[in-house]
Amino acid sequence: MDSHRADISEDQDALAPGDVPVGVKSEQLTLHDPRAVLSLLEADQVVAAKRRTHFGRKNLSLGTKALLWGLRVYVVAMLVIVLLSVYQAIHAAR
Amino acid sequence: MDAPDKNPSLLSGQTAHPTTESAVASAAAPELIGLVTHEDVDRARDRWEVARARSKGRSKKFGGFRLLWLLVGPGVLVFLGENDAPSMLSYSADGSRYGVGFFIPFVVLTFIMGFIVQEMTVRLGAVTHRGHAELIFDRFGKFWGFFAMGDLIFGNFLTLVTEFIGVRAGLGFFGVRPSIAVGGALVIVVAAITTGRYWTWERITLSLAIFNGLFIPAAILARPDWHAVGHAMVTWTPFPGGSRYEILLLILATIGATVTPWMLFFQQSAVVDKGMQPRDINAGRFDTLLGALLASVFAIAAILATVPLFHHGINAADFQAAQFAEALEPLIGHTGAALFALGIFEAGIVAAIAISTSSAYAFGEVMQTGHSLNRPLREAWPFYLTLFGSACAAAALVLIPHFPLEFVVLTVNVIAVLAMPPALAFLLLLVNDPEVMGEHINGFWANVAGVTVTVLLIIAGLGFGLATVFPKWLGG
Numbered sequence: 001m002d003s004h005r006a007d008i009s010e011d012q013d014a015l016a017p018g019d020v021p022v023g024v025k026s027e028q029l030t031l032h033d034p035r036a037v038l039s040l041l042e043a044d045q046v047v048a049a050k051r052r053t054h055f056g057r058k059n060l061s062l063g064t065k066a067l068l069w070g071l072r073v074y075v076v077a078m079l080v081i082v083l084l085s086v087y088q089a090i091h092a093a094r
Numbered sequence: 095m096d097a098p099d100k101n102p103s104l105l106s107g108q109t110a111h112p113t114t115e116s117a118v119a120s121a122a123a124p125e126l127i128g129l130v131t132h133e134d135v136d137r138a139r140d141r142w143e144v145a146r147a148r149s150k151g152r153s154k155k156f157g158g159f160r161l162l163w164l165l166v167g168p169g170v171l172v173f174l175g176e177n178d179a180p181s182m183l184s185y186s187a188d189g190s191r192y193g194v195g196f197f198i199p200f201v202v203l204t205f206i207m208g209f210i211v212q213e214m215t216v217r218l219g220a221v222t223h224r225g226h227a228e229l230i231f232d233r234f235g236k237f238w239g240f241f242a243m244g245d246l247i248f249g250n251f252l253t254l255v256t257e258f259i260g261v262r263a264g265l266g267f268f269g270v271r272p273s274i275a276v277g278g279a280l281v282i283v284v285a286a287i288t289t290g291r292y293w294t295w296e297r298i299t300l301s302l303a304i305f306n307g308l309f310i311p312a313a314i315l316a317r318p319d320w321h322a323v324g325h326a327m328v329t330w331t332p333f334p335g336g337s338r339y340e341i342l343l344l345i346l347a348t349i350g351a352t353v354t355p356w357m358l359f360f361q362q363s364a365v366v367d368k369g370m371q372p373r374d375i376n377a378g379r380f381d382t383l384l385g386a387l388l389a390s391v392f393a394i395a396a397i398l399a400t401v402p403l404f405h406h407g408i409n410a411a412d413f414q415a416a417q418f419a420e421a422l423e424p425l426i427g428h429t430g431a432a433l434f435a436l437g438i439f440e441a442g443i444v445a446a447i448a449i450s451t452s453s454a455y456a457f458g459e460v461m462q463t464g465h466s467l468n469r470p471l472r473e474a475w476p477f478y479l480t481l482f483g484s485a486c487a488a489a490a491l492v493l494i495p496h497f498p499l500e501f502v503v504l505t506v507n508v509i510a511v512l513a514m515p516p517a518l519a520f521l522l523l524l525v526n527d528p529e530v531m532g533e534h535i536n537g538f539w540a541n542v543a544g545v546t547v548t549v550l551l552i553i554a555g556l557g558f559g560l561a562t563v564f565p566k567w568l569g570g
Binding site for chain 1: 131229558
């Protein structure tokens, strides 16, 4: 996997029921041959690999947390204002 | 970081077709043999075509076009998808209420803003092979992840409702009954997703999306004053007069017509589903730029098509799509009005496909279930159910008698702008995260541009808020 991956958790049995393995055919190139499929994809592009590797949780600095909270408050306040403006528009229309 | 070539002989251009021997020799992850899925096979087929095109592109004069043809898609789709029914109505409102002037160059500016942020999603998707929702949950945890998802799902659903309003109104011009119009739109959405193949879905949706260009002949039939258009592009004048509150609302709606949260989630997931890799980033940039260019031209065409309403003093303040077309008919002719109505229908249908897919991608990423259009229905039924279910629910709402459709249309673009700053904050934090992006981390100027867009959106939102709470502040 890429060297910049963080927190790789190994879970070999993480394949979902729908991930049906494809049979192998030898001697001729065919995308039914998983080796040919793997040769065309990056290692972390394969569904099974993505299922068992995840980026770890980032440590959020105080500044980042303050930014995210500030923007959250902004969105909530603005939504209230949108409701107010819609109420005003409907009221004015009547 | 560019991952090493799994098959150097193939990708260096010496051999267009991988052989089993070369595949075996290069098998990067032997433990994955036996775990390859249908989705992987379809994606590998797309990569094979890209590798062959890249190989031939080096040897033939115009070989690069084949490569671009294969890699173009998510960027064009996201921008033409965002030229959706409420967006085209916002542009129409700009043209009909203020004529040729400030809003023409302003629309171009909003698409530049759109390109800046969408380019980052291309890099994120190509480097990490993860969707936007998945990355937010991984890096920021469930608490912040659910906030981001809440904004997305709420905004997406409201927008989806407006797309079906557009479909209903666009076909209403031709006398099609609402139930038939909305039902037909659902059939098209289903037809697009039942291909079980991202590539096919993308090409079908692109072929529908290009009809966004119907606004161009409609604009030509409106006989625009090209000298005034050129003057407006250079001077940003005349600046709109009248109620400053209404102008601010239209500015906000116009920004919301171009820069919205669903675009971030959609393009990144589509880049992943398409199987793009770091070496495709430049093609992804071209794709995004092409989408922004096409969409800005079509948006300006929508403005120009409705300018005759401004010149004839027709009050379009409360117009919906069909009313725009009906009002335009005596001014630009039946053909022009019909093209305008068809354009609104097309805008609604393409956006309905793209936005419902965006919701389904995000749902699948968060729930860690299959979330690819390369998966057959039986393997990823929660993904397809989300896609189809959200479209059905939105369509059903549009058919409810006395449902406040105008309320939804009025607010959807504004809500999109207001929800954008937190989405951009997550985006900027991710593209500046070296553990996620490796060498593809944001550069200084990309950060300056991204932060500038975020600050502009916050200022626009705050201006709207202040003007609403203190209407006398703007003379409203």
